[in-house]
């Protein structure tokens with residue numbers, strides 16, 4: 269039975285629903301709710317996310333055996349219904365679903381592509397908080413992005429790493445996989461003895477159970493699912509009490525932010541300089557962008573060539589091979605821009621990448637390197653001394669309007685996105701510009717924002733007429749005539 273296409277409310281269909289309801293102990297009223305939408309109609313990833321509910325918390329328990337690549341998982345998803353629901357969708361790509369329960373009762377489910385449709389035994393009234401438990405197993409998939417890069421679950425020589433931008437997280441846990449639905453997470457990972465298992469946030473406990481090691485991670489601040497990570501392997505783990513004076517989470521008294529790094533043993537030496545910078549970068553970011561938004565920090569360095577990119581996974585970016593300081597700055601800047609202030613849709617990627625790129629320019633400027641103005645000029649002139657790869661590709665499309673899902677991580681989103689910010693800085697001056705960056709990070713802290721939200725915020729708070737910048741630099745086609 270295909271539960272995705274709920275039968276129209278003809279008499280026979282209604283009778284079937286009622287019988288189903290009785291058979292599963294439904295308390296009646298099944299005809300009032302309607303199915304939650306299968307996707308949020310994101311322009312680039314229309315099936316990503318699901319309608320009709322918001323997730324409050326994910327409790328994910330994983331058991332992984334590197335030798336076989338087999339993962340067993342249980343996802344406990346606590347969500348609130350935003351409409352009366354007769355059924356709802358989760359995004360889940362690959363693996364086998366063994367069992368689904370809603371509020372302790374067995375639920376029917378159906379799968380079609382990335383859509384896992386769940387029909388609880390009784391309808392969920394609007395406003396109700398409900399808990400879905402999905403038990404699953406198998407060898408998780410590696411997902412190929414529209415741009416050809418890999419995400420999802422990626423095996424390494426002695427373990428695996430999970431990265432999710434934009435839609436890879438559905439390969440290892442079912443959920444509402446769109447950045448607009450942020451939630452809290454607890455991730456528990458069981459691995460054979462001798463392996464480390466790393467995720468986002470704080471390691472609350474590490475225990476031994478039946479000869480295996482159990483790691484309990486807690487992400488205490490809201491997180492978009494694409495920023496969730498798990499890394500399993502024989503990592504070199506180091507912890508330190510933290511970066512002083514950067515402020516704790518959500519109103520906590522200023523205190524050290526604990527640093528937790530996990531590094532591929534062969535890369536420890538090469539990674540050390542960039543990792544040693546983490547406290548400095550966090551302190552610098554806290555001055556430039558406002559208090560560091562999370563209660564922990566760190567990094568995961570996976571073997572060279574595991575991924576073709578680094579990812580700003582929340583509190584603990586993943587680097588494929590040893591990072592350099594600039595890349596560290598970029599991924600740390602995302603903790604403010606992208607992770608705390610997350611995009612409302614994948615069209616808003618430049619709010620992540622333009623800002624993180626501009627942070628690299630600022631870091632250099634603040635340390636006596638090229639100024640952002642010099643870098644802006646060099647990029648405008650496509651000066652290969654400053655940008656060896658300069659080939660005019662950042663003029664391909666306006667940063668806030670990638671032509672397709674395969675372009676959301678292209679150069680215009682990063683470099684021309686950064687240039688938009690520099691144009692604003694030129695127009696409003698340093699004082700107002702840095703107040704804008706801090707104000708924006710504070711105004712949308714732990715939330716979501718769109719491009720229109722940002723331009724409206726900048727217009728309002730700077731009191732300047734920025735419309736020409738938006739029109740030409742953010743939304744216009746081709747290379748602007750004047751710098």
Ligand code: ARG
Pocket residue numbers: 413415417433434577578579580598599621677
């Ligand atoms: N957001 C990552 C960064 O800028 C890059 C992710 C690249 N992903 C991709 N599918 N191209 O650090």
Ligand code: ZN
Pocket residue numbers: 580598602620621624
């Ligand atoms: Zn980035």
